[in-house]
Amino acid sequence: MRSHEAGALHGDFGHGPSWLRPPTDVNDLLPQLWASTVERDAGGVVNVGGISVVDLAAEFGTPIYVVDETDFRERLAAFKSAFFDRFGQGSVYYAGKAFLCKAVARWVDESGVNLDVCTGGELAVALAVGMPGERLAFHGNNKSEVELAAALDAGVGRIVLDSFDEIGRLTVLARQHGVRPKVLIRTKVGVEAHTHEYIATAHEDQKFGLSLAEASMAADQIIAEGVLDLAGLHSxxxxxxxxTTAFEVAAKRVLGLHHRIAATNSVTLPELGLGGGFGMAYTTQDDPQSPERLADGLAKIVEHECAAYGIDVPHISVEPGRAICGPTTFTLYTAGTIKPVELDAGQLRCYVSVDGGMSDNMRTALYNASYSATLASRVSDAAPVLARIVGKHCESGDIVVRDEFLPGDVAPGDLLAVPGTGAYCRSMASNYNHVPRPAVIAVADGAARVIVRGETVDDLLRLDVG
Known part of the structure; x- marks a missing residue:
């Protein structure tokens, strides 16, 4: 096996994906992968919101999630502007499942964007900061009676119904509470989105929603009973x-059902939820669309299909989550063990172990998700090497970044930053191997503050009653 020579790794670092090539400058920060205020200073140290990652690590330790608050607010404003211009007030719901805490709920509230929750816990966070119930939508495939009652008590504006059982539960509760909540029926339109199996949610063989035929029967039932206020359909x-081809097919099918329900029951269904799922850039291979292009594209699709059916265009709502919060955040790690591994024919891969891993970013192990990374605490003129950034957990699948070029002199104590971790990383974080979950630090205008406190070993033991 080849070894460290003059502080750097050498050798032919092949075996990366075919699209991955050594960068011209391994110190480059590609703008599409980073939040708007992230940059390198004259010494090569990554800064965000006017604060260096070296200072953040010294004050808060690592690993930490670092949120560019300015960028987060800008993305909320961009989606609000783009979709309000095309579809009107109330057309954007931030999908809280991507990442939600009280600070984020306040940012959403202050932006005028609505909020989509999918559990009683997420509902509680929204209500804790005083967000009005009418600006909330409640999703979920198995909402309990307690959660549905809480939604009714809070005056939640839209409850998205996922099954006949849920229709029955909410109907009983609505009678008991003496209210008539607005509801949408979630439909699965048989569209195979071009994404990972676990995050494709509209094909038939999965847990969410009702088929088109079932949704039609559910609508007839809700209208006949008259207890719930059917506002429309959701996909x-x-x-x-x-x-966007998948959205075209989905819109055609769900608007066909929308037309049949309205005509058969002589009612007007004023709304149509088209969901979210808009992509973001994790690597250079991802090419997300701007909010303006998304809004314009969806508007043309809906207008075309409504004209074909001879119906009025309903009020359209969307639920972007990762497209808003994902790019705003990077995870900051400290490198520990550096291990060059010989593969074959003299080719090497550099394994760089960091002080976090699958407990703070499950997505690589769960979805085979791709991420990027950079040496964040200094500049380097060493030749790039193909690296794999791995965690500290007792699993061979504990991989944070599967393939990335790092400077060949990467060493223990270096800070590494992984961009695009604002969506689902903290939401899905765990205490696997009894590792405390990291803090979330918001940075803006030269100031940094904790918005979610990092856990300690004392926190872990406090819940362990023995």
Missing amino acids: HIGSQIFD
Whole structure:
């Protein structure tokens, strides 16, 4: 095996994916992968919101999630502007499942964007900061009676119904509460979104929603009983989607059902939820669309299909989550063990172990998700080497970044930053191997503050009652 020579790794670092090539300058920060205020200073140290990652690590430790608050607010404003211009007030719901805490709920509220929750816990966070119930939508495939009652008590504006059982539960509760909540019926339109199996949600063989035939029967039932106020239909085809063709097929099918329900029952269904799932850039291979292009594209699709059916265009709503919060955040790690591994024919891969891993980013192991990374605490003129950034957990699948070029002199103590971790990483974080979950630090205008406190070993032991 080849070894460290003069502080750097050498050798032919092949075996990466075919699209991955050594960068011209391994210190480059590609703008499409980073939040708007992220840059390198004159010494090569990554800064965000006017604060260096070296200072952030010294004050808060690592690993930490670092949120560019300015960028987060800008993305909320961009989606609000683009979709409000095309579809009107209330057309954007931030999908809280991507990442939600009280600070984020306040940012969403202050932006005028609505909020989509899918559990009683997410509902509680929204209500804790005083977000009005009418600006909330409640999703989920198995909402309990307690959660549905809480939604009714809070005056949640839209409850998205996922099954006949849920229709029955909510009907009973609505009678008991003496209210008539607005509801949407979630439909699975049989569209295979071009994404990972676990985040494609509109094909038939999965847990979400009702088939078109079932949704038609559910609508007839709700209208006949008159207890719930059927506002329209909802369709969500999956996540991390760049191909708008799937939205065209979904819109055609769900608007056909919309037309049949309205005509058969002589009612007006004023709304149509098209879900979210808009993609973001994790690597240079991802090419997300701007909010303006998304809004314009969806508007043309809906207008075309409504004209074909001879019906009025309903009020359209969408639920972007990762496209808003994902690019705003990077995870900051400290490198520990550096291990060059010989593969074959003299080719090497550099394994760089960091002080986090699958407990703070499950997506690589769960979805085979791709991420990028950069040496963040200094500049380097060493030749690039193909690296794999791995965690500290006792699993061979504990991989944070599967393939990335790093400087060949990467060493223990270096800070590494992994961009695009604002969506689902903290939401899906765990205490695997009894590792405390990291803090979330918001940075803006030269100031940094904790918005979610990092856990300690004392926190872990406090819940362990023995």
